[in-house]
Amino acid sequence: MKTRLIIVGPPGAGKGTQATYISDELQIPAISTGAIFRQNMADGTELGQKAKEYMEAGNLVPDEITDAMVKERLSHDDVANGFLLDGYPRNRAQVAALDEVLAESGDSLDAVLELSIPDDLIVGRLLKRAEIEGRSDDTEDVIRHRINVYHQETAPLVDVYKERGLLLTVDGVGTIEEVLDRILTQLNEFLGR
Ligand code: AMP
Secondary structure, eight states: OOEEEEEEOOTTSSHHHHHHHHHHHHTOOEEEHHHHHHHHHHHTOHHHHHHHHHHHHTOOOOHHHHHHHHHHHTTSGGGTTEEEEESOOOSHHHHHHHHHHHHHTTOOOOEEEEEEOOHHHHHHHHHHHHHHHOOTTOSHHHHHHHHHHIIIIIHHHHHHHHHTTOEEEEEOOSOHHHHHHHHHHHHHHHHTO
């Protein structure tokens, strides 16, 4: 059975970590736009050079760049069984771009998983990650800016998907195992599996 999912939530909610486990469990690739950008930056590709200044400032990379990258990624054979998008779409224009890509192949989304976590937990989590992973966009100023970008540009998407009956909100506070357990239980219920 194909499973096409999006995971959405503020920076530091644990999306990337949970996406990896969900991907293993459901045998679908987790596609993280942030990770693809970071890899391209590390490899010094043209795409990485284009994305760098936006990422380091905590701003969204322009839609035309991001949409084209996702469209290309969704043309790979490994999405035959479905996918889990982590960090995309991130604004309304990207929702429309994704709708178009899916419509072209006659596909549709099964669920949008929102990982919710209070703002006051986010900064501490991200500063900790900065120590471990050394991400250049995990400094306190940039973190605060990314939280604002999330509230202004990305949070409204949650309502769009809610209206479509696709939204599943899961409490993201707890240990990795607790949250994963919650996600898998609620997701199976939501998908009627
Ligand atoms: P993330 O790893 O999801 O926290 O993303 C890190 C950074 O990559 C973001 O702050 C943006 O600069 C960029 N990025 C990731 N996904 C997108 C997207 N869908 N649209 C625009 N920029 C993105």
